[in-house]
Amino acid sequence: MKRSLTGAVAAALLLAGQTFAQTCAVTIDVKDTLGFSARQISVDRRCAEFSLTLRHIGTQPAGSMGHNWVLTRAEDFEGAVQDGQRAGFDNQFVKPGDTRVLAATRVIGGGEQTTISFDPSRLEPGGDYTYFCSFPAHFVQMQGKLLVE
Ligand code: ZN
Numbered sequence: 001m002k003r004s005l006t007g008a009v010a011a012a013l014l015l016a017g018q019t020f021a022q023t024c025a026v027t028i029d030v031k032d033t034l035g036f037s038a039r040q041i042s043v044d045r046r047c048a049e050f051s052l053t054l055r056h057i058g059t060q061p062a063g064s065m066g067h068n069w070v071l072t073r074a075e076d077f078e079g080a081v082q083d084g085q086r087a088g089f090d091n092q093f094v095k096p097g098d099t100r101v102l103a104a105t106r107v108i109g110g111g112e113q114t115t116i117s118f119d120p121s122r123l124e125p126g127g128d129y130t131y132f133c134s135f136p137a138h139f140v141q142m143q144g145k146l147l148v149e
Helices: 003-016 018-024 074-087
Strands: 025-030 040-043 050-056 070-073 113-118 129-132 143-148
Touching (some): 025 040, 074 129
C-alpha cells in the first residue's frame, strides 16, 4: 500500500541489522490449494514498517485460484470476509473503504507475488488479529493469527 516507503524501510533495516530485518518482514506462500504456509505470524511493534509478502507458487490464474492476505481484528473477521466476498474480484474481494480491514494485498495468481507494508504501531500489544484470504469460500481454510509483540 505504501510502496514509496520501501526505500526508507530498507535503510532502517540496514541500520538495525539482520535480526531486526527478520522480524519486520514476513513472506507467506500460497499455492493451488487452500492454505497459507504460516498459520501464525508475529509482528514487532518497534518496526518502523512491517512488510508482508504474499507469494503464489502455484500455476492457476487469479480468476480461478487467486489468493490475497487481509488483516482485521478477530471480532471484525466475519463481517469483513462476508462483505469482501460480495465486493467481487474487481475490488480484490475487499469492500471499498472498509475500515475493519487494517491491511490487504491484491489478489494474485500462480507465479505472482505482492508486498504490502504498514505501520505496526497501529496494532495493539496482545490484541487478537486474524488474517485470511477473502477469495470466495477460501477463508474456511485460509486464515491465521497475527500476534503483536
Ligand atoms: Zn485464497
